[in-house]
Amino acid sequence: MSETKCEPVIQVDRVHKVFNPESENRVVALSDFTLAVERGEFISLIGPSGCGKSTLLRLMADLLTLQEGELKINGKLPAEARLDRDYGFVFQAATLYDWRTVSKNVQLPLEIMKYPKAEREARARELLALVELEGFEKHYPWQLSGGMQQRVAIARALVFEPTLLLMDEPFGALDEFTRERMNMELMRIWEQKDLTVIFVTHSIPEAVFLSTRIVVMSARPGRIIKIVKNEVEYPRVFASRKTQQYYETVNEVREALASAHSYEI
Amino acid sequence: MKGQIFARVLRFFQKYAPSITLAVGVLVFWEVVVTVFAIQQFLLPKPSAILTEYLNELRLFLDPAGASLLFEASGATLREAIGGFVIGCGSGIGIALLTARWTAVNQALMPFAIAANSVPIIAFAPIMNNWFGITNPFSKMAIVSIIVFFPTMINTVRGLTLIDPNQLELMHSYAASPMRIMRDLRIPNALPYIFSALRIASSLSVVGAIVGEFFGGPLWATLGDFITQEASRFNFARAWSAIIMASLIGLSMYFVVLALERWLMPWHVSFRTDSS
């Protein structure tokens, strides 16, 4: 894919994050975390609860402040990247506003960025088509299923054309079948657009289906156990899950996770 | 179209049939008990006697040549209740909006507001009557507005500040300004809280106005005084017809608030229907 001549989209360098440093509930959420993400990569972060996946994502998004180490997004500090609206963020809960219709929810970032109305509506329509929700513009969030709500959240995160997508267990609350369909859709969107994705998940099959690389983490303190390069061939389609390469990668991730936990159980 | 209206009316009656049956049952029971046990009318008048008084006043009110004391008194009380409601709720919401921007001011104010909310504010009624003049309708409006102010302010502050952290993070991720967060997140989030306060305030304001009137005011000019005067003359059927008017005023204010609520937040859980 892309060459190493351009600078990485994300540069995490010896990042340390401690919550409540002074008190007795001091938690080392991330310890000596280093990772470089190239443009166009799809990185999955996988690991047990509490290993700092969300913390890392929130640091990248400037929703938490960095204390130690260096973190650059497109060569900028996270705060600058946030002000430049360099990234879109998708939470585990769809986090749609109940009082807005589907189309109005998708338009929210564009309203904040003061796009003219006609363009807002056109873009919302385009993005809703991308996530296969044409015809639902005027519905309210409660009228949609969980999977549809999460598709609206993805449309909203992409509507202002950020090149970086940060996703914190976006399909964690969905049933297995819906999750697999959402994986296919996300794959298609990632291939169609020039996107770099950081994707937090608990599901090994999901990580292997989607990612270019899988970062296996362990808890207390949160750190990298192994980075698995995913050689499953593109295009990733339904049948990709039956290939030898897929099995091998799944096992590699599983073993890395098991080794990280062996001493904790 | 006609069929649709008929269906709606039918649905309405189906929904409220139990309540209507209950109400009619209670009235009939009341009438029978008063008649059978020959209860003195000054203790408890018959519903039919109250209705007769009421219809008589209604006829005087509708007659351009006549004048209904009861309906004029009701108008005065209604004006006091609405005036106090608007002033009290308006300033409650207004102050909550102003202080929501400054968390420190807000946190300093809240304990006092909650304490003030548990004070029986109606006890201030004689003082308000002295401050603004006992015959001045504003003395009653003042009582009403103080009574409705605290619950409205407290609920509005809650609605503006009790927000899902993810929804706030979402706004931050778009680098939204505090004004934007106020307009597009805090205020819509607060609407259900505000309306639940307004619904309570709508009933409280009628109670406040009438109790304020009990402490004095122009003769027969308000429902509170109308009830006092008629009761002291043992005209209990007339006093009861005034009580009915007070209930009607309270109910209509409640339904106006409810209608406003439906109009302003059609998305809210309480108005969802299964047809989508």
Ligand SMILES: Nc1ncnc2c1ncn2[C@@H]1O[C@H](COP(=O)(O)OP(=O)(O)O)[C@@H](O)[C@H]1O
């Ligand atoms: N705001 C916070 N204050 C204190 N501790 C926190 C906070 N956020 C996360 N933590 C702690 O940091 C650790 C990592 O949390 P998190 O990044 O949410 O893990 P993950 O997303 O991998 O499950 C956990 O032990 C969690 O309890």
Ligand SMILES: [Mg+2]
């Ligand atoms: Mg998490």
